[in-house]
Structure formats: C-alpha cells, structure tokens
Amino acid sequence: MNEQPLNPGEFPHPKPPAKWHTDSVLLKLGIITALIILLLIPSAWIQSLVIEREGYQKIERGGVANTWADTQLVQGPVLLLPYKKQVTETDANKKTSTHEVINTLYVLPQTLQAKAVVKTQPFTKGVYDATGYSADIAITGDFDKPDLALAGIDPSAVMYDKARLVFSISDNKGLMNNPGVKIQNQTYVPQPTVEDVIPFDKGLQVKFNLQPGQGFAFSYRLNLKGSNQLNFLHTGKTTDVEISSDWKSPDFSSHEPDSKAINAQGFNAKWHMVYYNRPFPQQWVNNNQELVKKRDGNDAIFGVKLQLAIDQYRKVLRTTKYSTLIILLTFISLFLAEMVKKQRVHVFNYVLIGAAMVVYYTLLLSFSEQVGYNWAYFISSVSTIGLIAVFTASLLNNRMVAVTFSFILGIFYGFIFIIIQLEELSLLFGSVALFVIVATLMYFSRKISWDRQ
Numbered sequence: 001m002n003e004q005p006l007n008p009g010e011f012p013h014p015k016p017p018a019k020w021h022t023d024s025v026l027l028k029l030g031i032i033t034a035l036i037i038l039l040l041i042p043s044a045w046i047q048s049l050v051i052e053r054e055g056y057q058k059i060e061r062g063g064v065a066n067t068w069a070d071t072q073l074v075q076g077p078v079l080l081l082p083y084k085k086q087v088t089e090t091d092a093n094k095k096t097s098t099h100e101v102i103n104t105l106y107v108l109p110q111t112l113q114a115k116a117v118v119k120t121q122p123f124t125k126g127v128y129d130a131t132g133y134s135a136d137i138a139i140t141g142d143f144d145k146p147d148l149a150l151a152g153i154d155p156s157a158v159m160y161d162k163a164r165l166v167f168s169i170s171d172n173k174g175l176m177n178n179p180g181v182k183i184q185n186q187t188y189v190p191q192p193t194v195e196d197v198i199p200f201d202k203g204l205q206v207k208f209n210l211q212p213g214q215g216f217a218f219s220y221r222l223n224l225k226g227s228n229q230l231n232f233l234h235t236g237k238t239t240d241v242e243i244s245s246d247w248k249s250p251d252f253s254s255h256e257p258d259s260k261a262i263n264a265q266g267f268n269a270k271w272h273m274v275y276y277n278r279p280f281p282q283q284w285v286n287n288n289q290e291l292v293k294k295r296d297g298n299d300a301i302f303g304v305k306l307q308l309a310i311d312q313y314r315k316v317l318r319t320t321k322y323s324t325l326i327i328l329l330t331f332i333s334l335f336l337a338e339m340v341k342k343q344r345v346h347v348f349n350y351v352l353i354g355a356a357m358v359v360y361y362t363l364l365l366s367f368s369e370q371v372g373y374n375w376a377y378f379i380s381s382v383s384t385i386g387l388i389a390v391f392t393a394s395l396l397n398n399r400m401v402a403v404t405f406s407f408i409l410g411i412f413y414g415f416i417f418i419i420i421q422l423e424e425l426s427l428l429f430g431s432v433a434l435f436v437i438v439a440t441l442m443y444f445s446r447k448i449s450w451d452r453q
Contacts, residue, residue, distance in 0.1 A: 031347050032331050036324065039354045043323040046361045050317045053365065068123070068132045069174030072226035073301065074114065075233040075291070076167030077218065078199050079107040079143055081210070084157040102159075104197045105151055106290065107283045110215070112141040112236025118245035120306055123227075131306045132227045133245075134176070139167075140219040141236060151285055155212070163210035165218060166193060168203030174225040181206045181220040190220075199291045231303030232271075233291070237282060239273040247306045255302030271302055312373040315420050316365050319377075322416050327357050329437065333408050334392070337401055345395055353388055360384040381413040 083105060088098045116137040123130040148155050165183065167190075169175060180187045183206070190204035198205070210216065224230075231254065232241050246266040257269035275282070278300050280290050331350060338345045360380050367376035385406050393402030415433050422429055 032335060032350060035347070035350055035354060036327055036331060039327055039358060040324060042358045043320060043361070046323075046358070046365070047317060047320045049362070050313055050320060050365055053313060053369070068227055069225040070171040070227060071229040071231070072135070072174055072224050073170040073231045073233060073303075074137065074139075074167075074222065074224075075169070075200055076203065076235060077109065077139075077141075077165050078167070078235065078291070079109075079146070079210075080164040080166055080197065080199075080205075081105040081107065081146055082159045082162050083153050084159065103286050104288075105146060105148075105153060105158075105283060105285055106199060106287070107143060107146050108280075109141040109218075109236045110144045110238075112139070112239045114139045114232060114239075114241045116230065116241070116243045118230060118243060118247070118304075118306070120245065120247045130227060131247075132225065133230065133247075133306055135222070135224045135226065135230055137222040137224065138219070139222065140217070142215060142217040144215045145213055146283060151283060153285075158212070160210045160212050162207065164205050164207050166198055166200065166203050166205045167220075168193075168200035169222065169224060171226065172202060176223040176225060177221070179204070179220045179222055181218065183208050183218050184211075184216050197288050199288050201292065228307060229303060229305050231301050234273045234278045234300050234302065235291075236273070237275045239271070241271045241273075241302070242268070243304055244268045245304070245306070247304075249307075251305035251307060253305065267304075269304065273302070312368045312376075315373045316361070316368055318420055319364060319416060320361050322419070323358070323361060326412055326416065327354055329412055330357060330388075330409060333405060337392075337396070337405060349391075349395055353391065356384055356387055356391075377413075377417055381410075381417075385409045385413065 081104065082102050084100055085103050086098055087101050088096055090096050114137055116135050118133050118135045121132040121134065123132050146158075148158065165181060179190060181190055182188075186208075188206035188208055190206045193200070193203045193205045230243065232239070244266065245268075248262070248264065248266060250260075250262065250267045250269065252260070252269065255271065257271050260267060260269040280300075284290055330353065334345060334350070334353065360383075363380040363383065364376050367379050370376075371379075388409060389402045389406035392405050393399050396402065419429060419433075
C-alpha cells in the first residue's frame with residue numbers, strides 16, 4: 001500500500017494537554033473559598049468602624065444629658081419623723097451618764113400613684129441623634145399613722161411638729177417648676193435637703209406639723225426634663241404608675257408593665273406594684289442608706305426607655321454581620337453562571353467583585369449618618385448591584401446573564417433588608433429564606449461536572 005507524501009505545511013498538530021489547574025472545578029471552588037475567608041478581614045474592620053461611630057453617638061448623648069437633663073429617676077416620698085431618746089453611756093472611768101439624742105423614724109407611703117404625660121424632643125448634633133423629653137407627673141398618695149409600738153418608740157417622745165416629707169429626682173437641673181406639696185389640703189413650698197438623715201443622695205423636703213396618731217394624704221406635681229429614660233422607685237406599699245407618651249418604640253426591659261398599648265400615636269403603660277415586690281420595709285429607724293443601697297435592684301426601679309428599638313448603627317452593625325453570607329451567595333451565583341454559560345471568570349475578577357461588596361458597607365454607614373438607614377440601604381444596594389452587573393456583562397459579554405445576576409443580587413439584598421427590619425420573626429424568616437436559597441442552589445448544581453468542565 002503506497003502512502004501519499006505529505007505536502008509541506010500539512011503536518012498534523014498534536015492536541016494540547018489538558019490543563020488540570022485551570023479546568024478543575026474543585027480547585028476553582030477552593031480558591032473562591034480562600035478568597036471569601038480573606039474578605040472576612042476587611043469585614044471585621046468595618047464592624048469595628050461601626051462600633052466606633054456608635055461610641056461617638058453615646059458620647060454625644062452624654063453631652064445632651066449635660067446640657068438638657070439626664071435620665072430621671074423619681075423617688076419617694078418618705079416621711080421622716082424625729083423622736084427623742086435617752087441614751088446611757090459609760091466612759092473609761094466607769095462613770096455613767098445619760099443624755100438625750102434625736103433619732104429618726106422613716107416611713108413609706110401606704111399608697112402611691114403617679115401619672116406621667118411624656119412628650120419627646122429629638123436632638124441632633126452633627127450626624128448623631130439623642131432623645132430628650134419633658135414630663136408632667138402628678139403624684140398622689142397617703143400615709144398611715146406610724147406604728148410606734150413596732151419601732152419601740154415612746155409616743156410622748158415623738159416630735160410631730162418637726163415632721164418632714166422628702167422626695168427626689170435624680171437630676172435636679174431637669175426640674176422646671178417649684179412643686180407645691182399639698183398635705184391635708186394645705187400647700188407647702190419644698191426646700192433642698194442638706195441634712196445627713198435624708199434617705200436620698202439629694203432631694204427636696206417640706207416641714208409640717210403632723211397630727212399625733214393620724215395619717216395624711218399628699219399630692220404634688222413635677223414638671224421634668226430628661227433624656228432617654230424615665231424611671232420610678234417603688235416606695236408605696238402599693239404603687240401605681242401610668243405613663244403616656246408620643247414615643248412609638250418604648251422599651252420596658254427593666255420591668256414589664258401590667259398593661260400596655262402601643263400604636264402609631266405613641267404608647268400607654270400601667271404598673272401595679274405591691275409590697276412584696278420591693279426590697280425594703282415599710283418603716284425603719286436610723287438608717288438613711290436603706291433606700292440608696294437597695295433601690296438599684298430590678299424589683300425596686302421600673303419605667304421606660306425612650307430609645308429606638310434598632311437605631312441606625314445597630315442596623316448597620318447587624319447588616320455587616322451578614323456580609324459573609326452575601327459574599328458567599330454572590331460568588332456561588334457567579335460561579336454557577338460561569339458553569340452554565342461555559343465562560344470562564346478569572347479569580348482576580350472575583351477579587352474585584354468582593355472588594356465592591358465590602359466597600360458597600362462603608363457606603364451604607366456613611367450614608368446612614370446623613371439620610372437614615374433605609375435610604376442609605378437603597379442607595380448603597382442600587383449602586384453596588386449596578387456596578388457588579390455592568391462589570392459582569394463586560395466579563396461574560398452577555399447582557400441577559402448580567403440582568404439575571406443583578407436580579408439575584410437584588411433578592412439577596414432585599415432578603416437582608418427585611419431581616420433587619422424584623423425583630424421577633426427575624427430568625428424564623430431568615431431560616432426559611434436560607435432553606436429556599438440552598439434548595440435553589442442544589443437544583444442548579446445538579447449537572448455540573450465537579451472534576452472538569
């Protein structure tokens with residue numbers, strides 16, 4: 001059999017060997033995984049930046065407290081009843097002497113009612129926000145006659161003409177009126193307290209003549225300025241407090257009210273506290289620290305925090321915690337598009353897309369300080385999705401794939417936005433949505449060859 005000679009230029013070219021390092025799907029996935037892990041570093045930096053900016057906001061809130069008024073704690077009233085007592089002492093020479101001392105009996109109200117109407121006032125300093133308020137508080141109640149026998153006090157030794165009613169607020173510069181205190185239909189003007197026997201750090205007092213063996217009713221009104229919180233000290237044997245406000249997102253974490261109503265106009269909350277819920281007795285002798293040392297327990301102080309349920313920094317911080325999930329889902333979606341369209345995307349392009357998604361969070365933080373979280377999320381998301389879509393279209397030379405990819409990114413960012421807005425249902429909603437996403441990815445990954453393309 002004669003072989004035909006090959007003409008010059010007709011030599012067959014050998015088939016190039018397969019490049020496993022470029023064709024291996026598993027190797028590509030490994031590189032993408034390593035890239036995602038590296039992107040955790042700038043994500044952590046951004047979270048630190050958010051925390052730092054939130055710290056600046058707390059400092060500015062402290063500035064509002066200094067110039068307007070701080071958190072207010074309404075305390076009292078307490079009846080102070082002095083009495084004489086003969087004390088016998090023995091000196092170093094064993095000589096005994098008897099002298100008279102003045103002791104104090106402290107009595108708490110039998111009933112205490114407080115009704116507060118709170119109007120909030122937002123403060124803005126630079127890009128930071130704080131919540132101030134003015135409160136009109138009507139306080140009424142009554143005292144039973146002191147139980148002198150239980151305290152071991154001789155009724156004839158009680159100085160009824162030097163009785164005092166003492167009450168207090170935690171920040172006196174927030175007091176906007178000189179409250180007239182009505183006792184048995186007679187009005188008294190309170191004075192600042194200076195004596196060591198006062199049961200509060202600072203306060204106001206009225207001196208009056210208590211009728212022996214009798215109780216009395218009282219009432220007074222406080223016009224207060226404050227910021228962020230309004231609390232009450234449970235001093236009555238029964239204490240009833242009602243707070244009404246135009247604030248739409250109250251926080252009752254210190255003590256849940258017995259009834260509450262929250263709507264678009266504000267909230268109304270009511271507490272009914274009984275003797276067994278407080279850590280101090282109804283009356284005691286010669287201990288002006290009894291209320292101070294025990295008042296900070298959760299059972300003694302209750303009220304409301306006038307703060308946003310989730311402010312902009314908390315929302316941004318929560319959003320950054322989903323950065324790994326967003327980058328992971330985006331890279332997987334891009335990888336699947338690469339596999340389906342049989343068009344290779346270089347690892348460096350993944351790096352650029354990941355960098356754009358990290359910069360997204362700095363855009364979100366900076367814009368949220370200027371226009372609020374919702375608008376900042378919209379601006380940052382549209383800008384980032386548009387940038388990645390245009391870049392993907394140029395890489396794959398396919399507009400339809402870019403449109404589909406941007407639609408997928410829109411779903412991811414919309415999913416995160418909904419989770420951030422939710423509170424109690426965020427875990428349930430997020431879990432169901434993630435299940436649907438994983439199921440979708442499983443469906444599209446069925447026909448991929450995991451050894452070679």
